[in-house]
Amino acid sequence: MPAERRRRAVTLASRLVAAAISLTAAAGAFFLFLQFGSTDGLDSMDITRSVLILVSTSWLGWGAAHAVLGLFTRPQRPANVPPDAPISTRTVILVPVYNEDPVSTFSRIAAMDASLAATPWRDLFHFAILSDTRDEAIAARERFWFLRLLRERDAEGRIFYRRRAVNRGRKAGNIEDFIQKSGSAYPFAVILDADSLMEGETLVDMVRRMEAEPRLGLLQTLPVVTKARARFGRSMQFSAALHAPVFARGLAMMQGRTGPFWGHNAIVRVQAFAESCGLPELSGPPPFGGHVMSHDYVEAALLARAGWIVRFDDDIRGSYEEGPENLVDHAKRDRRWCQGNLQHGRILFAPGLCGWNRFVFLQGIMAYIAPLFWLGFIMASIAAPFFAPPLDYFPVPYWPFPVFPSDETWKAIGLAVGIFGLLLLPKLMIAIEAIVTGRAAGFGGAGRVLVSTLAELVFSSIIAPILMAFQTRSVLQVLLGRDGGWPTNNRGDGSLSLAQAWSASHWIVTWGLLGIGATYYFAPGLVPWLLPVALPMIFSPLVIAVTSKRSRSALFTMPLEVAPTPVLLAHEAILADWERSPAPEAVPALAVSHA
Amino acid sequence: MSNSADSLQTGALEASSVEDIAVLVDRIGAPPAAPCAMPKQQLEPAATGLFSMLRLFGVGAPRPEH
Missing domain, CATH: 3.90.550.10 (Spore Coat Polysaccharide Biosynthesis Protein SpsA; Chain A)
Known part of the structure; x- marks a missing residue:
């Protein structure tokens, strides 16, 4: 069946492309960091950090590969399904x-x-x-x-x-x-x-x-x-x-x-x-x-x-x-998903599963342990000065002139730019795609899409360290055997006071302060590099409270806000009508406000 | 199924007790009885199969005909 063979070929080719993008990015990051780290002599901490960068970057590259594949293809309706064909199945x-x-x-x-x-x-x-x-x-x-x-x-x-x-x-x-x-x-x-x-x-x-x-x-x-x-x-x-x-x-x-x-x-x-x-x-x-x-x-x-x-x-x-x-x-829901995904480790070797499904389980696990690799990298970087061999300015016997280690800072900067590129470029490319294809009109036009995209990048950069902290805690709780139970989802307006935000995140503030304090004490040169992570952690209660408030901005406009579809409009109307109805008073148990 | 429209009037509902409403809902809300077997699947690897590379690639998987 040619169509079936073609589908299989597309699947295989896209998997290979994604793997190639991921491995290329990971290998580049690994060797760049190894060169940077070994400037003053290669030590065990340089190798550890390079391996951590390798794993983390391969994961980022894998995510970016999804966007690359998606950008250069278009969704297609299955050829054998006429859009107006009658149906008969209950x-x-x-x-x-x-x-x-x-x-x-x-x-x-x-x-x-x-x-x-x-x-x-x-x-x-x-x-x-x-x-x-x-x-x-x-x-x-x-x-x-x-x-x-x-x-x-x-x-x-x-x-x-x-x-x-x-x-x-x-x-x-x-x-x-x-x-x-x-x-x-x-x-x-x-x-x-x-x-x-x-x-x-x-x-x-x-x-x-x-x-x-x-x-x-x-x-x-x-x-x-x-x-x-x-x-x-x-x-x-x-x-x-x-x-x-x-x-x-x-x-x-x-x-x-x-x-x-x-x-x-x-x-x-x-x-x-x-x-x-x-x-x-x-x-x-x-x-x-x-x-x-x-x-x-x-x-x-x-x-x-x-x-x-x-x-x-x-x-x-x-x-x-x-x-x-x-x-x-979001973190509460993520705690549940974290436990569920880590539990899949028990099912990885279930008999007869397709190889891809096993890989999907691995991806799910990786999605939750990836922040631990970044955390490990940060901690290893703080500890690295203690493992570095003493500088030897006269490595050649009887040579009277000192040999200074070459400055490889540009490689570290290049690496940081590359990693941020993997994070940011897909989103920027998608914004450009939306403008070129006209999809941006639904988001309020080209200008607003660009501004909203930049704002979203800033916003996600600020909340990323906070989410990393929550995820790390979730993983550690699961590994320590703590069951998260089955909490109800909150579906209200979600506004949180500063006190509520503090109660949920004071431990993140503590770790942020400890982290920046330890860095200042042990490796002061790293403080500027750590600030983008530590500052959002230290101010996490404020970030959580402020971002939970109702948005009154035109930023982040999306198509369904501009032109709601019939079922969304119908739901709005029915919900408004039902919420206007008096709660039943004759039955005390029913007389609960549904606002 | 019998028509229970009369008992669905808002006034009647608000005057009903929680128990009356529960009985009514149990009667008219029950989905059709049409049993369907759902056998438990094997998810955990048998002890001897843990290191079977062949199984990792789908060999020995149940393949129903359809």
Whole structure:
């Protein structure tokens, strides 16, 4: 099959290109630093630091390679799926909830149902709200708002709600429970998160694609982050809207038939999922044993192991989610993901997995331990003067003139420029691509895209050391055996006071002060190099509090703010209407403010 | 499925007790019963297979026909 062979060739070629970019960058950084470090004689610390730079730069290069691949290709609709082909398969849309605000979540379901009603295929779609809520007051509100949802959408027999008595297996167990009890009723299932939103036409198109390829076990879309209000949230939202499609394009090329599953905004073939994705508990206690936390990557790997295609179609639009509004909520979510990804170390050698899926697990682990390599590099640099051999100005016997070591500072500067280039260039190139292709218009025009991109670069540089600190703590906690549990996601406006920010980050301030103090004492020459890391750490409470406040700037404008799509508008209208409704007073347990 | 529209009026809801609402939701909210087996998969390597290079590349993987 020529098309199949071509797809495989594209996958292999893109993997090789990415590996070449990553290895070239890593090798260049390694040798440049080795030359710089060995100016005063090669010692063990020079080699250690060069190896740390090698690993860190290869990871940065790997990320940059995604952008390079994405920049030089365009998303394409699968050739065998006509955009207006009729569909005939019954599909259930699963909405797992866990102590979420039902007004917010169920209004999204109402909006999606309304959006589906605008297509000829609404009757093929059912919704199932799968509640794992433990809080009885929230559960009572869920039931109240479920009935209101049924009434408003005239949806009895189309929208279902059930609450588990025991939330065994968390979200994966919740979905598994539904499939075990009701899975045979539906050939396809769309899996959402509580904050997911999808256009009706997008849902129909996903079914169309599944019908066109019977070997397709799972189809993932790229959810666009929406509805951010705070400075932190809007910066992340802008970055996701501008950069993510390009990075995702590169990712899609490399993944081929062994694509990703991100746990939501995806459709699965229920038969394939049921046969392949029953997750066992891992032996031993959490964090490495027990339930599989980041179940999505594992389910994608298990589908591929069973021979099903797992595909990420980056040309699909109309898929949305919401993101954390402040740095602390981001770090909390990241703590959970960190534990889940490190737990994948237990599954790396599971029998029969495709090589690429094992590599994806490794990438996930690397994403969380990479900051430790940078931290190790900084600490090794502070300690390096103690390992350096004494300078010998007269290395040649009986030669009367001193020999001064050559000044290799330019190599260190060149290395720093190269590393920052790997970090910054992809984003700048994507901004230029957006301007050239006209995509920038949705972001408020060329000028605003450029200014927003520069502001995002500054912003991400400031928060990077704080995120590094949170990530390092998460990794150490997991390695020390501390289970992060299953905290509820905060989905409010996310504003934090300085006191709240201080309570979440005072330990980062302490480490920042200790780090800069130790550097000043042991290696004062390094202080200017360390300031970009230490200053954001020292001022982290201020950074966290200020960036959690509502943004009133035109910076970080993104297309969905300028021109919201129908389902977003419908959701806004329904949510506003529901929030105006009086809370039920007759039932005290229901009379909880839903603001 | 029976039509429960009458019991879905807001006034009726607000006058109902938490227990009444729970019973109603259990009755009209339940998804269709259509059981589907979901067997547990093997994720952890067998002790003897840990160093099997062949398995790392997919040899011996279950391959259902479809």
